[in-house]
Amino acid sequence: MKLDLDSYFIGLENQLPAIRAGELHLFVVQDHEWIERIANFFAQQTRILYLVEAIASINERIHFATSYDTRTAELKRLKKYRAGTLVSALTNVAAPHDAIIFHIRANSSESFITFLFDDDGMSLLRDWARxxxxxxxxxxxxxxxxxxxxxxxGRQATNCQSLNTLYQGQPDWRWDIHHWFDGMKIIQKELRLRIISPILTEVVHDIDQSNDAARLLSAEAPVYYVHNALDGSEVAPIEWLALEREDDWLQALKSWSDDAIVIGFFRGQTMQTLLRTVYEIRKTTGPFVRIYVRERDQAIRHHDERLLMQAGATIVLPYGLRFSQVVSLIENSIDWRFNKRLPEHFNDLIDLLVPEQLQGYLPTSEFAESSLQLAELAEKQGIDYTLIKAEPASGHTPLSILRSFKHRREGDLSTTDGNNVYFFLFACRASDADRALTFLFGLPIQNIFKSEERIHSLYLVTTCCNRLVEAGGPDFSEDLKQSNITVERHEDAYDRYFPRPKPVKSVRLR
Known part of the structure; x- marks a missing residue:
């Protein structure tokens, strides 16, 4: 018994081996409609046993065409799944079927996901299939x-005959084949998919990456700008072309051209969204298109700027740069070319990005875990970081100091063990720590710290965090909910509200 993919993906003919009996294949899919497409395609070819959790609603399940030979079996939700019980039940219900589809969702019971991906569930299923x-x-x-x-x-990759991820890219869907074992060979591909009909999908081939394919206009190349890249008082040059939304570049920019596009970065936009946009433009259009990222109402930290350059940006236009200077920089970077190696997968960039949720106050155990994660990330990239352990000065409490700490962005963390306060600053050099702390507190740190210790090595961060976990500390999450938000006007300033002295009455001297 075997299943093939050739007849569904046009342009994939004879590029992948058939799926054969005794094999386990894992597909991580972002979209439910794609889940249904893949499952129905397999159901066209053989008898399918569909396994799904009993708690899944009708809309969360796969709907097969009535003409297909399929049967549904439900998995009961348990606090703990046992290998012997699962194998026995699977053997009983799967006997008349050639193929089994295990449908798991990100919101499936944590105990079942843990059993499959953290314990021995996948290796158990692999052995059972064989x-x-x-x-x-x-x-x-x-x-x-x-x-x-x-x-x-990733921990289960070796248990799978193939490991695949399928997700929405720009402009097309992406199918990343991380590995597909074919005898003594390993197949790895990154495919772009375009849906033609409910039953047919086309593999879109990359642009011709040869210099002969380039259509360069040099000074005559069009410059596009997204409306959010300019403020209301700025007037773009008459030859510039406006785009209402960022994703309008799909229709505007030509592949293998030297067109230019200006994108704004503003408060409320996530770095991951911007990074993906830049990466998709570069991946789709080739090395000659110029991509300018303009800081609108906040500065991009140096670490994130480096990631943008790796993703394909031409230059980051700094916050505070006059619009006339912006125009001048764009006009003087004609004939620019992206000469770096673009990461093969967007996930390679995401792995280097500081997670958005890692900012502000965290209880001690979460602070320790997150600080270690950030320190390891920084070490991997050769980036500096600073961990501060400080004793509050007389008249201050740990809670009052934590309330005064106004984190700037991802990677600025704080906590307390009840006696001392701790701060982790990602991408902060030792020489910049004083300046950074002054900005974050709005006043000199000598006024609030009696003593302090600063750490800049992974070994010492690990030691400090282990001790912090052992010591524990109070959880001030509820107390700090309202003070965990900062309004940032520009790179080096935060809004601060201090009580003003009462007006002094003038007194006439006699």
Whole structure:
């Protein structure tokens, strides 16, 4: 028994081996409609046993065409799943079927996901498929860009005949084949997919990456700008072309041209969204298109700027730069070319990005875990960081100091063990720590710290965090909810509100 993909993906003919009995294949898919497409395609070819959790609603399940030979079996939700029980039940219900589709969702019970991806569940399923000569397809409905999802599937890669992720890219869907074992060979591909009809999908081939394919206009190349890249008082040159939304570049920019586009970065926009936009433009259009990222109402930290350059940006136009200077820089970077190696997968960039949720106050155990994660990330990239342990000065309490700490962005963390306060500053050099702390507190640190210790090595950060976990501390999450937000006007200033002295009455001297 075997299943093939050739007849569904036009342009993939004879590029992948057939899926055969005794194999386990894992597909991590971002979209439920794609889950249904893949499952129905397999159901066209053989008898399918569909396994799904009993708690899944009708809309969360896969709907097969009535003409297909399929049967549904439900998995009861348990506090703990046992290998022997699962194998016995699977053997009983799967006997008349050639292939089994395991449908798992990101919001499935944590105990079942833990059993499959953190314990021995996947290796158990692999061994069962080999012993019983069954095809086993695991469809995991989740976002492949999620750091925890990638970590979990990565640990199970060796148990799978193939590991695949399918997600929405720009402009097309992406199918990343991380590995597909074919005898003594390993197949790895990054495919772009375009949906033609409910039953047909086309593989879109990359642009011709040869100099002969380039259509360069030099000074005559059009310059596009997204409306949010300019403020209301700025008037773009008459030859510039406006785009209402960022994703309008799909229709505007030509592949293998030297067109230019200006994108704004503003408060409220996530770095991951901007990074993906830049990466997709570069990936789709080639090395000659110029991509300018303009800081609108806040500065991009140096670490994130480096990631943008790796993703394909031409230059980051600094906050505070006059618009006339912006125009001048664009006009003087004609004939620019992206000469770096673009990462093969967008996830390679995401792995280097500081998670958005890692900012502000965290209880001691979470602070320790997050600080270690950030320190390891910084070490991997050769980036500086600073961990501060400080004793409050007379008249201050740990809670009052934590309330005064106005974190700037991702990677600025704080906590307390009840006696001392701790701060982790990602991408902060030792020489910049005083300046950074002054900005974050709005006053000299000598006024609030009696004594302090600063740490800049992974070994000492690990030691400090281990001691912090052992010591524990109060949880001030509720107390700090309202003070965990900062309004940032520009790179070096924060809004501060201090009580003003009462007006002094003038007194006439006689």
């Amino acid at each position: 012993k019983n000569e069954k095809i086993l397809i695991v469809l995991f409905e989740a976002d492949p860009a999620d750091r925890h999802i990638r970590s979990r599937i």
